[in-house]
Amino acid sequence: QQPVQSPQAVILREGEDAVINCSSSKALYSVHWYRQKHGEAPVFLMILLKGGEQKGHDKISASFNEKKQQSSLYLTASQLSYSGTYFCGTDRDDKIIFGKGTRLHILP
């Protein structure tokens, strides 16, 4: 079952923070986060494993709440390069299913 991402889209000014949420109706083994710029391939950001620690990547970090079956991606002091569509992929039953994505647009 496809994870639900929220919000669907967000517009920020450079330097502002953002949170993208990903939730599933079923228990998860792991959550994957990718960013895709227009016309390009998705690029890996991070994987959060069940029972693992919160991970970080520069000013982008994420958490994984196993009980709530959800993950959140935190973008701190956003940069213009953060613009794109963010996808979460939830791993269950040996299959990764991606959400519909959250479109993030950063204004200068």
Next chain:
Amino acid sequence: EAGVVQSPRYKIIEKKQPVAFWCNPISGHNTLYWYLQNLGQGPELLIRYENEEAVDDSQLPKDRFSAERLKGVDSTLKIQPAELGDSAVYLCASSWERDSEQYFGPGTRLTVT
């Protein structure tokens, strides 16, 4: 290190015609994925290979789609015959193993007229 290579990048065909996509994964990556991505949607898995074995093809429309991964390296995805609804971007990705990060190729944008 070379990334995932896909060809062609663009393909326009008429409905009912066959089409094939080719993917060369990153050297040493055992797991290979084929995804379909429609505009405004996330990638949808079509098939996953572990070496030569197709371990998950439950989402592959087997009446018209076929795939192979010879010698556990390159892979080909074929559609025969193509339908208008097959227009999409077909992405290939590879990873060291199932739970590790996936590296995506640039994709093939298919337009069926």
